[in-house]
Amino acid sequence: MFNSILKLRKFVFYSATKKGVYYLRFNSGDNLSKYQGWVKNIRKLKSFVFIDLVDSLTPQIFQVVVPKNGFTPEDLRNITPGSSIQVIGTHSNTIGKTNKRDIHPKEIKLIGKCSQDTYPLRHATIYSNDYLRKYLHLRGRTDLFRSMNTLRSETSYAIHTYFQKNRFLLTHPPIITSMDCEGAGDLFRVSQANSEDSFFREVKHLTVSGQFHLEAIACGNSKVYSFGPTFRADKSHTRRHLAEFYMVEAEVAFCDTIQDVTMVTEELCKYVINIVLNKWDSLQQLFTEGNCLDREKREQLKRILQNPFIAISYSDTLDLLDSLNIDIKWGDDLHSEAEHALTSHFNCPIFVTNYPAGLKPFYMLQDDVSNDNRKTVSCFDLLWPGLGELAGGSLREHRVRRLEGAMSAKFNTSPSSESSLDWYLDVRRYGGVPMGGFGLGFERLLQAMTGMDIRDTIPFPRFYKSCNH
Known part of the structure; x- marks a missing residue:
């Protein structure tokens, strides 16, 4: 019944202790x-x-x-x-x-042995999560973090199960890369240019996203996904940011509408949560002194599963926020107060779509219809109650000339001189197709499920000014 059971039939017989046995x-x-x-x-x-x-x-x-x-x-x-x-x-x-x-x-x-004089954990003692972060190497022995580690495992397995059932191909984009998909510049460098000891001869960094490589692999395999480490040198010190985290990314070829991408994103979230909730009914009995997924949170998740996610355009979002006395000008990004107001208003996850082109990276598909010269792109951010942004995705610009123009404006140079991205244009030049995809932060999904600080959803968190293990 238990994997740990080893059946024994014969033994040497002793009647006294021997070396503590x-x-x-x-x-x-x-x-x-x-x-x-x-x-x-x-x-x-x-x-x-x-x-x-x-x-x-x-x-x-x-x-x-x-x-x-x-x-x-x-x-x-x-x-x-x-x-x-x-x-x-x-x-x-x-x-x-x-x-x-x-x-x-x-x-x-x-x-x-375990010396009780120095052991920092005591049975039936409630410790704050701030205190336990001082002992990352030991906090996995507490019920709260045994349950979190179990939740990570169950959620990870459910993610892979969803993609495999839907015939997505698992692939592994590189971790060391020259790509900055997000364009924010928050990069961890692993190689310097023009240095005698430079390994790659050019500047390389740890990946912020495997999207560009997934697009290339999708052109030949149609539906692909990856689940791996991602890095951001973001100096934010909040309960939602990590320097090293895991990202779930998917890419679908022959994808024509942003609704095709939001559908997969919603299906994935609901499938994973449903699987975990069904499993947790038996697992949660094992964590008597701390459960990362308590009854109240499970009930909230069950309510989320009962209704479809809301989809609303960026322009309509501003009108709604104005009625809620939150003033945001067209072209400005949504701040955390606005995200909280939206999710509280609808009391469910929300897809905000069709953001202004100036807020988003160059590779997103430009919408052909504009309103008063307000250019938008076919994209979305998934906002989650109590959290904020959980996932983001878009259709990819597959028209070569438009992509070249967007790259020229982004890099202020001709596309041909941007040699590190010439291969990205090749994906469109040779049999390119409409594509769409998304990225979802794994730790943020765990945070959405548990309500815990993101630094407590991963065994050894790395964040600004903190990398001690």
Whole structure:
């Protein structure tokens, strides 16, 4: 039933301790199981000692029921909260009211000691997340962050499952690149130009997006996606920003409307949330002292699943904001107050579409219809209640001359002289097709689900002035 179970049939028999190990005599026909993990808590009663064991291969907490007449005090003396042990014994077939499965040990072995004088975590003590960030290497032992790590795993698996079911090809764009898809300039450099020890002879940096490479791969494979690390040298110090995070990106060839892209984005979000919620009904019982996805948040997510996401154009958004007494001029970006007002008004996720061309990168498809010379592009930002921007996407400019013109205006030079992007034009020159795609921040999705600070959705967060592990 459990991956951690190892069936044992024969044993060497001892009747006394040997190097901290105590063996009880038993018949070779006994059905025994092997458990390894970390001690969460110890309770000593008159006749029994109860050891809560966090198993190393499952989220399950086991309760080792140790009879005092079977093990001497010396056998248990060095077993403390935080220490690692190995237990061989039999387990009960039922789970008690405490959501723990009892183990009746035949052998207990101390693997690693844990000094209580210096160990910074105590059982049944509530620590702030700010405090736990000082111990990133240890916070994964708390229920809250065991649940978060479990949520990351389940959400990641659900994302891959959605794309595979919908016949998207998983691909891996490079991490070291010369592309700055966003054009913001917040780049981590890994190579300097005109330097004797420069590895690539030209300036290269860590990727901010794999979009351009996904576009190239999509022209030959139609539907592709990637799920990997992304880097931004953004000096923002907020609960929504990281310097290193994971991005889910997808690209679809022969895509004609922005609605085709928003449909995939909405389907992905709803599919992933639904899968996780169904799984969490059983998992959440294992995190009694801290659950990153509590009942209130689960109810909020269920309500989001019941209705379609709202889509509203940028121009109509400004009219709505004006009625909400928030003044934003046409051509200005939406600030956090405006995003919060919109999501609060509709009480659901919102696709804001067709932003002014001046706010967006050069590669987005220009809309043919303009309103009073207000040029717009076929794009969207997905705004999530309580969070803000979760995802962004667009149709890609596939018309070579228009793309050349947009590149010339962006780089203030002729396209041919921008050699690092000449291959990007080749994707259009040779069998180019209409395309669309989006990028979704994985940690922001976890933040949208849990409401936690983004620095607590990833095991080892990197952000401005902080990279200590």
